[in-house]
Amino acid sequence: MTYDASLPQSDRSTQTAAGHWVLARAGKRVLRPGGLNLTKRMLAAANITGQQVVEFAPGLGRTAQLIIAEKVSSYTGVDQDAAAVARVENIVKDAGGTVINANAQTTGLSSESADVVVGEAMLTMQGDKTKADIVAEAFRLLKPGGRYAIHELGLTPNDIDTQLAEDLRKQLAQTIRVNARPLTEKEWCAILVSAGFEIEWVGTSPMALLSIRRNIADEGFGGVVRIVKNVLSDKDLRTRILSMRAVFNKYRNHLTGIAIIAKKPAR
Ligand SMILES: C[S@@+](CC[C@H](N)C(=O)[O-])C[C@H]1O[C@@H](n2cnc3c(N)ncnc32)[C@H](O)[C@@H]1O
Structure with a gap:
């Protein structure tokens, strides 16, 4: 099968590309663990209409579309x-939005220039230091009273056995070929609080990135037919996706999609 050359990592083989770009190759556009529904609940809780919004790691731009549709003042x-x-860029330019090629930990954007910072499925794949650096950058970019909305992979319960969590992280990293480091709700909140944020809202939704039901909700019926066709006609794609699904299934009682809204205190 030939892949869409405009997709990230289209120069890498299916065996070695990062898991999320393998899923994109198969036709997936929603690449965050709690799905579109948790994203919509999170955006509603973040109150983005009329606000200046910065999105870290928009990926294929599905959430960018939702943000623009909320009539934000800037994206x-x-x-x-x-x-x-x-x-x-193609998705947001008609609405006046811009996109920069930079790391979320050093964006170069002005301090206190955003009302809301959104970031999904991107902190999970960083080590502890980079997680803290990205959260600190969100804090710097926000005006006092501004909100940071994250949607990431959670571990559950809060007192999950340490060895189990370690095994899970190892197998996840192996199968998705990204250093995935999901955290418990308590740990995600602690990172935000130590950067100076106050926790305002927490929402969860099952981690169902590869379930048929979730994919019909996120990608539409036509999207699922396209994904299934692609997976059936490409052995490498099938092998990668089945191996990811096996790990997600093995640990399904300990994985969750988690979204948090954290507020920068008003002055
Ligand atoms: C799993 S995809 C998620 C895309 C999208 N947010 C979604 O939920 O569908 C991860 C995205 O994070 C981006 N990314 C990872 N680390 C980043 C960093 N430190 N700074 C900026 N972007 C980053 C990748 O390029 C990719 O677009």
Whole structure:
């Protein structure tokens, strides 16, 4: 099968590309663990209409579309992948949005220039230091009283056995070929609080990235037919996706999609 050359990592083989870009190759556009529904609940809780919004790691731009549709006063995307930047630019430019090719930990954007910072499925794939650096950058960009909305992979319960959590992280990292480090709700909140944020809202939704039901909700019926066709006709794609699904299933009682709204205290 030939892949869409405008997708990130289209130069890498299916065996070695990062899991989320393998899913994109198969036709998936919603790449966050709690699905579109948790994203919509999170955006509603973040109150973005009329606000200046920065999105970290927009990826293929599905949430960028939702943000623009809320009549925000400005949209700025920040992604480290140049191919992702080009795709999202196409989605937001007519609404006056811009996208920069930079790391979320050093965006170069002005301090206190955003009302809301959104970031999905991007902190999970960073080590502890980079997680803290990205959260600190969100804090710097926000005006006092502004909100940081995250949607990430959660571990459950809060007192999950340490060895189980370690095994899970190892197998997840192996199968998705990204250093995935999901955290418990308590741990996600602690990172935000130590950067100076106050926790305002927490929502969860099952981690169902590869369930048929979730995919019909997120990608539409036509989207699922396309994904199934692609997976059936490409052995490498099938092998990667089945191996990811096996790990997600093995640990399904300990994985969750988690979204948090954290507020920068008003002065
Ligand atoms: C799993 S995809 C998620 C895309 C999108 N947010 C979604 O939920 O569908 C991860 C995205 O994070 C971007 N990314 C990862 N680390 C980043 C960083 N430190 N700074 C900016 N972008 C980053 C990748 O380029 C990719 O677009």
